[in-house]
Amino acid sequence: MDTASARRESEDIDANVAARQERQAILTSAKPTTASFILSESCLRRQVGTMWTMREQLDHLAEIALQQNINLQVLPFDAETPPGGVSFNFTMLRIPSNGIAADLEFVYVECLDDARYLDDKDAVSAYARLWNQLQAAALSPKKSLSVIRSVRKQYSE
Structure with a gap:
């Protein structure tokens, strides 16, 4: 990799981090x-970066989980899940209507080298059903917070 490519890659990473922070x-x-x-339990337990990074990330999750506007659930390893239900990431978005038109609902599916936006009513309904199944299989927000804090302690050792 040449210096120019490394610099562009670093700039891309910085821009992506800044965009993510704005969304947060x-x-x-x-x-x-x-x-x-x-969140799959695996994302809490799989170490990405240093122990310090994991502690900071888990502290942040615990803090976010306490907010009134946030519902955070952990899907434990032993949860019964629909086939293929946890093999990919997806985001369901609903933008409320201003009263003139219906709410805008769509699904964002992120892949390794691509992303797709789905707004077909049948596709959105299928993802909504999957979301409901995953939510039912996940721990309650209170139990999820306990799991996050428990895993956080493991990174203190």
Whole structure:
């Protein structure tokens, strides 16, 4: 890899981090949006980066989980899940209507080298059913917070 490529890659990473931080800010703004998250237990336990990084990430998750506008659930390893239900990431988005048209609902599916936005009613309904199944299989928000804190302690050792 040449120096110019490394510099471009570093700039891309910095831009992506900045964009992600801006998106996260809407959860803690003066008028925060409501959001629900289901995290696989594996993302809490698989170490990415240093022990310090994991502690910081888990502390952040615990802090976010306490917010009134956030519903955070952990899907444990032993949960019964629908076939293929946890083999990929997806985000369901609903943008409320201003009263003139219906709410805008779509699904964002992220792949290794691509992303897709689905707004077909049948596709959105299928993902909504999957979401409901995963949410039912996940731990309650209170139990999820306990799991996050428990895993956090393991990174303190």
